[in-house]
Each structure stands twice: as C-alpha cells, then as structure tokens.
Amino acid sequence: MKLWSPFSDGQAKVARLAPRKPSLAGLTIGVLDNSKPNAGALMHRVAELLAARTGAAGVCGWSKPSAARPAEILDDVAKGADVVLTGSAD
Amino acid sequence: MPSVVVGTDAFIALAKATSSKHGLPHMRLALVPHPLGGIPVDAARAKADGILDEVLRGLTTDPAPPAASGVTSPTLIDAPDDLDAFQVWAMEQEWSDGLPVLPPTEARVARILGRRTGDTLVATLMPLDGRATLHAIAVNAALAGAAPEHLPVIVAALRAVAKPEFNLNAIQCTTHPCTPLVIVNGPIATRLGVAGGPNALGNGHRANAVIGRAVRLTLQNVGGARPGREDRATLGHAGKFTYCLAENEAQSPWEPLHVERGFPRDASTVTVCGSEAPHNVNDHGSTTGETLMAAVAGTAATTGSNNIYLGGDPLVILGPEHAQTAASSGWSKQEFKRRFWDAARVPLEKFSADNIARFKLTHPERFEGAGPTALLPFASRPEDVMVIVAGGPGKHSAIVPTFGATRSVTEPIED
Secondary structure, three states, rough: OOOEEEOOOOOOOOOOOOOOOOOOOEEEEEEOOOOOOOOHHHHHHHHHHHHHHHHOOOOEEEOOOOOOOOOHHHHHEEEHHEEEEEEEEO | OOOEEEEEHHHHHHHHHHHOOOOOOOOOEEOOOOOOOOOOHHHHHOOHHHHHHHHHHHHHHOOOOOOOOOOOOOEEEOOOOHHHHHHHHHHHHHOOOOOOOOEEEHHHHHHOOOOOOOOEEEEOOOOOOEEEEHHHHHHHHHHHHHOHHHHHHHHHHHHHOHHEEEEEEEEOOOOOOOOEEEEEOOOOHHOOOOOOOOOOOOOOOOHHHHHHHHHHHHHHHHHOOOOOOEEOOOOOHHHHHOOEOOOOOOHOOOOOOHHHHHOOOOOOOEEEEEOOOOHHHHOOOOHHHHHHHHHHHHHHHOOOOHHHHHHHOOOEEEEEHHHHHHHHHHOOHHHHHHHHHHOEEEHHHHHHHHHHHHHHOOOOHHHOOOOOOOOEEEOOHHHOEEEEEOOOOOEEEEEEEEEOOOOOOOEEEEO
C-alpha cells in the first residue's frame, strides 16, 4: 500500500563554520561551561593542556546557569576569547 | 569564532542533531567516554588527555563544508499490505512508538484533514526544527488512530508546546522523564469524550489515548526526538505513549483551569505541561482541608524533584472528593495553592552535601546562604502551583512534577 511518510522537512539550511586559526599561539582559549557536573573541570583541563602545548596566551571561562536554556552571553564570549570549547553531557 | 563541542560519547546523536539544526552538521566534536557527572573531579580532568589532539585539530583545521540539503515535499512510500508485516516495517522505518500503528493512507489522511489546507504551517518543532504542517500532523494523527474530530485538539497542543516558554528543545532532549501532559478544558472535552472522570489518566478512553499519542508521534517524527538518540531520557515514563485528560469541571468546587487563565467558561482549550508521571496521594482519613494538606504536601516535598531546585509550575490533580474536602474548609483554589506552597517544603538538611554544593553554584538565588533548617518550597511562588480537579469517586489525588525549566501553556482550540 502507498502511505504518507510521517516525517517532515527540517528547516533546510547549511551554514559555514568560522574559519579555523592556523595556530593557537598567542590566542585566548575560552571555555563556556554549561553547568553540568564536571563540564568545567574537563574543559578547563583541556584548555590548560592546550595552552601549554601551543603557547596560547591564556584561558578564560564563562558559565551559563543551566544546561536547559540557551546561553545569553555569547557576545561576551566572542569578545573575550579567540577560540572556544563548549558542550558537555552527563 | 572557532569552536569545538566537548561531550560524552553517549550523547553524540543529540550533539549531531543540535548542530545540524543550526545548519552546522560539520560542527567539530570531541568526545570522551561517558559519564562526566557523578565521578570525582580528578577522574573528569583525567579524560582531557584523550581528546587533546582532536580539540586542537578542530580549532586549527577547516572541515569540508557539507552539501546543502533541499526541502522535500510530503512523500508517499510503498509499505507492506499485510498489517502484521506493516507493523514490523513501521518499526524499522522508525515511524512507531512500539504499539501497533494504523496505516496513514492517502484516504485516511485526507479524511482527517477535511477541508483544511495541508501545507498550513502550525509550528516548527525542536530539536529538528521540523515543519509541523497540518498535513504532517494529520499523517501522525492517522498513525495514532485518531479521528478527524480529534485533529483540532492535537493541533492546539502542538501550537502550545512550540511556545518559547515551554522550552520544547530541552523537554524533547533531556535525560529527565518528562513529556507534554495535555489537559483539555471546555465543552469540547464532553463532545469528543475526553475523559476527566474515573481512570482519566489510565486506559479505556479513545479520545485521551489517540490525542496524547498523536502529539507524541508528531514530536518524535516531525520534531525528531528519537528514543535513545535525540530523546536522551534515562528512563522515560509510560505517559510518553499518551498523556491526556480532561478537567472534571462538573465536579470541581472551583473555577476550571482555562477560566483561571482568562478564557470564558464556554471556550475550549488545551494546556500542556512538561510533566513527569503522576504520583499518587492516598488520603482516606482527612475530613478537612488542613488535615488533607499534610498528605498532599508530604507527597510533593521530596529531594529528587526537579521543581525543588529549578522552580517551574508543578501540578496538583485533586480527585473530586479531595477537592470537596478542601472546599468544605472554606478554601478557594487560590487559598489551596497558598497553603500547599507553604506546606510543601523540604528542609535543606535532607539534601546531600554534594548536591547542596552543586545547587549553590547553579541556583544561588535559592540555595546560597540557606542554613540546614531552611525550608525550600516545591514551587517559587504560590501562583506557580497548578491545580485541576480530575478523576472519579475515591480518595486519591496526584502530584505531577515537571521538568522545572518549562512553563505550562494554554491555547484555544480552533474547531
């Protein structure tokens, strides 16, 4: 039998990722912590190790109050860092 | 700015769905072995070494851009004619919730749509940003076994869950066991046979069953919340098959929910809440509101609830006999809410030290400066407590906590 598919289209769009940096030397690595347990601990550790390896200028951090809501501080993060680590899950 | 998403491998489907929704299916991910939570900080930090190369690559090398995907129109698909073979096929296609579904044939979908225009956009549904057109909703209603007269309620419920304050993306993707509870008010409930009396949240009522199920199937198929993938529920709950009831307005001593929210009594509405399963309140002894409240508040005030630290608008469903007991003490619905808010509290000392430390960081407004005997309310304000009357004869009520970071939404039903 012929049936209608129950799926629908997503909003079809494809964006470009920001151009990557050739190296992290002299750059500030940002960490956007989503407040899930240990998210900041892991990402700050990654950032510290990366800074030591690449000669990045430093690490700075932001956190959003709840993983259940979108971040409202993205402009601050964009102003304060050159590259950023974010995410995390339980 | 160059970014890398750091997460755990158990959540990769959700990370990919979220980045794709934003047009970035090629977003750079760096995954550590699950879990991150519930382990010592040092163990979490030790996972950094394993992803260092991947993070560096993600920040310093450009990925190939993905091919643009075009918009496709509604699709007709060949499916097995044999109904048992069709069930197996529907599971393979990921159309189903596990219970048998009815085939969405051209004739059945056309009958459900009636004279409505199929390409009318009702809402876009997270996490996929899927386009819930009337046609797409009617196809899922057909799968769920709904009849044409159920469609306006299903449509209103989907319009409601897409409102920003409902926070659908989080409701669809969280590990917490929540799903939209659909509460129907007004004359349409009687007309369609949406039960608000005996066993209202149980089996035996076609309208309750198919309306809630059609909402869920649309959220799964159009919203793109596939169980165990984008839908990250640790356990889920049985209401994720269907979760719908009417308020028992005829046996309530108080104004019904939709009247509280500014609709005329003869209007028909749906209210959606991002709800856990109901938890029973058994009280066969109380004869006054004051004594009944000990059982109702005692059932609500627990340490493991999302509402106790996130706030939100949790629901109390009073059985008609319990509602009469409260009203017989001279209480209005507002007075019941005030007394419930006052009584449904958890002393801080009941929480573990680990959780108190975490809550002080994530929710300082509730937890900072609170001493061990501080009493934390189940809702932030009395008016945040939702109360409806439902059920049949008997001395039972229910507490229905929510996800917390969500607000219930009431929408009119447009026939």
